[in-house]
Amino acid sequence: MIKISVIMPIYNDEENIIDSVSSVLNQSLTEIELICVDDGSTDNSLNLLNDFAEKDNRIRVFSQINQGSGKARNKGISEAKGEYIAFLDSDDQIVDNDALNQLYAEGKKNNLDMVSGGIQFVSKDKINYEFSCFKPITELKLRPVGDYCIPWYFYKNIFRRSLLIENNIRFPDLLRGQDPVFLVEILSHLDYFLEVPVLYYSYVTPEYNKIDNSLKYYDYFVHFYLVFKLLMADKKFNNIVLRYSERLIAMKNRAIYVNTEEELLKLLDIMDKIKSLYVTYGNVNLTNKITSSFEELISKIENSK
Template sequence: MILFSIIVPVYNAEKYIENTLHSVINQDESNFEVIAVNDGSTDNSLKIIKKIARNDGRIKVYSQKNKGVSYARNLGLDKAKGRYILFLDSDDELPPHTLSSYYRIFQMENADIIEGNIHISEKQDKYRNKIKVFNHDKAIKYFLNCKTISGYAGGKAYNKNILKNIRFISSISYGEDGIFFLETLLKSHKLVHASFACYKYTIRLNSLSGRGQDYNSHNLEVFKQSENIQASVPQKFKKYNKVFIFELYKSEIEKFADSTPKTQKEYYRSYKRLKSFCDKNVIGVLFTTFNLRVRKDAIGYLIWRINGKNKL
């Protein structure tokens, strides 16, 4: 049986995709498949993938018309045969010990989800055996309080069993991974956060995940994301909704503030909606969250609002 399925959505990544695939090929755990989904690339990405796949039967290549990252990942989920599932963007890489470290923890802890550290450093790699175990309730609380557990698709491995009937929302291409991750948390019994560096993250313009871009129409999907999160969270965790959404909206306000005057004028109504929520809920967030960093963010927001500065 295949141990790992690594799902790689690809869109115009000719500068990166070779390094991405070789970072998987060079893993010290060889029992895996790569499901590369070409999402209508107009550059040489597909040609590069097929060339590499001809020399390695573990790489499976699929193509679709340009539909977005959610469609691409869902196709990968439909095709996956591995016991464990990872998502890897086409401009990112896996450190060579990633799969073997995940497998060791799955065997030790019988976890549903394992989350590692995204940013690579010598300190993180040195303490790669350090883990924290979260039960169902604690994992949800920490996620909604933006503490330790993140909603990013990268840097995680899932037991395939908990992904049955869970898919990315196809109509959302910004913040879709947070919604997906919450759905997996709701079905999980145990999450393990491990300190080893498991993911090398690259910021570039025009990627499928929309990273590194100026504020634009994709950012408006943050409202869909917050609506889905609020609707999905069980009643006993509802009080933490405002914490999660405050952090989400505060980040969007910062992106708006860094945009050009023309962009700010175009999306001013969106900014007002973001700010209205944060203004209304900042005090509640301050006294609800157990995350000290979020408390500092709330205090910083209050100071920014009082002083009327441009930067948060």
């Protein structure tokens, strides 16, 4: 029986694949599979993956034309056979060789759909164990789902595969912000998750702004709409709504990518939809903050023309 399917999307990452794949194969939990989905790489990534697969039958390699990491992960979900699913990007690594074993054991013992491990953040050879409200996990603790920090870093969790399959939970077709939408949809089906004090995931923080054009910029606002639509439907997420709203408000300080009148109209439309969510949500102070933030952003767009 396969206990955990680890899904890895790959695109032109030949420099990091060996370390990333090895961190999976070195796990003490051996009843695993590594599903590698090459997303149209033009370097040597696919060849390296096939070499790995020839040496270890736990590795399954799939290849597709370039469609983005979300669709690559969705392909992995559809092919997975494990009781639980984990995700690993090809430039990241699993830190503790016993991490998957501990996460699986606790999930199985407690009959849970989601189990969370610790995450570290790596940038320019510097390791930081605390980012925002993702602090190191120091004790085994069952937590209400509303205690999850903000809907980031889905990588630090493993998820019961049946939860994803039965509820048709997949990554949306967005250029940016896919991960939070995916994670919030999972959280919306849960009451609790378990934190396990094991350093599980090593996340390489990007050194550049991933939102670098108008299409990504628009999709990031769409992601906010989809996330808050789910969060605001259940009062147990009130704290996450408050925390993640700060991320939305901060968009007024980010670079602006609007090139045409048509793009501006699309942006204004999704902003109106977001504001409508806040009005229905009923927190007047928060609604006013969002409205003010959007007005400031629109003013910056108009002045940039």
